[in-house]
Amino acid sequence: MDLSHLGAPVGPMIRVNGGFANRMYRLDTDQGSFAVKELNLLDRRRPYRAEEVFRFERAAFAAGVPMPEPISAGHGTLVHRWVEGEKVPEAPVPAAYAFEVGEILARVHALDVAWTRVPIEEPVSRDWPELAARAAATGQPWAGELASRVETFLAIAHFVDTCERPGPVVLTHGDVQPWNLLARQGRPVVLDWELSGMLDLSGELGSTALSLAKGPGFDDIEPAVFRSVLDGYVAGGGALPPPGPGWFVFMIGGWLGHTRWNILRCLAGAETGTGPDLALSQESVRDGVRGLPELFGRLAEFEALLA
Structure with missing residues (x-):
């Protein structure tokens, strides 16, 4: 280069x-x-x-x-x-930090930037039985766990395909998660804009608010932090879409696609010159195989955060 x-x-x-x-x-x-x-x-x-x-x-x-x-x-x-700052741990962030992230999203969504529309994405892949069989045949360490959850992954794929998105669609960052944020003097800095594009507003807000309000699992969600992201968004001039499961379909679908992509990298069994290391792909698959069914099973609990 x-x-x-x-x-x-x-x-x-x-x-x-x-x-x-x-x-x-x-x-x-x-x-x-x-x-x-x-x-x-x-x-x-x-x-x-x-x-x-x-x-x-x-x-x-x-x-x-x-x-x-x-x-x-x-x-x-x-x-x-290069920007110096502290990494944001996978734990509920301070409410003031979450509020400012909400304000930032409102400012981003208000930008007037031309963007070429793309065709509607293809339906979500339903090849989970085949992936589980290939994982078993190649001796993947998570093969048994995936095989036991195939029906759940098929149900998740159906949900992602059929869940109604309330709109509006906005041009946005698309991946405001703890690993794409820094804290500089206690205030947020937004990194890694490569996934920017048009996205349903509820999906962006639900994904961001839930990620900033929870720890590594889903047992320590802070509702006040979740609400702070939304309050910041409104304070920044944004309007909230109506509540519903569509707030979380983007997060679930993104994690589903990310897990499948890493499964394919693991099944190939060869280190590539770009992208994540093979060891990181293995870790991502393990996290997805275990975490996605739990996330999907607690959907009603997450919807309650919108009340």
């Missing part, structure tokens, strides 16, 4: 741990510090719209959204100004 426009390096580019889809590096030069992201273009779940995402990021940054400054977007490489 040609990074000469970033200045003369003052040290080697350093791999940053993590990355559920791509690979991240830090580069220090005589012009500052930069986050260099190597995009996985080999087996993405959907095409990456680099130019439109970069234009959206530039508009959000210019509007004062707290985020790393977008520097450049080339084929397979994104560059942002």
Whole structure:
């Protein structure tokens, strides 16, 4: 990758741990510090719209959204100004932090940025029995757990396909989760905009509010934190859609697709040059096989948070 426009390096580019889809590096030069992201273009779940995402990021940054400054977007490489901050743990965040995230979403949704509409996505895959059989044949460590939950995964796929989305559809970040946030002096910074696009508003709000209000499982949800995200959204000028299961279908569907994508990577059994490490894919599958059925089983409980 040609990074000469970033200045003369003052040290080697350093791999940053993590990355559920791509690979991240830090580069220090005589012009500052930069986050260099190597995009996985080999087996993405959907095409990456680099130019439109970069234009959206530039508009959000210019509007004062707290985020790393977008520097450049080339084929397979994104560059942002490096931002120092504390990682957000997978635990209920302070209510004030959640409120500000809600306000940020309202500001993002108010941006006037052109975006090319895409065709309606294909129906959710229903090949879970086949995946379970292949997992058993290849000796995957989670094969037995997946086989015992095939019917549940088929039910989840049906729910994602048929659940009504109340609208409206907005142009948004699409993945405001703890792992895509930093805390800088206690206030949020929004990272990783690659999944930006058009999304049902309730799905964006439900996914964000639930993720910020819970810990690693679903036993320590803080309703006040959940409500703080929504209160912040209203305070920022946004209007809430009507309550219903559609608030959580995007979160469930996203996790379902992410789990299936990582299953396919594990079944291939080979380390690829881009995207997550094979060990991280194995971890993601284990989390999905165990966590998705629990998430789906507690849907009515989550809907109660909207009352």
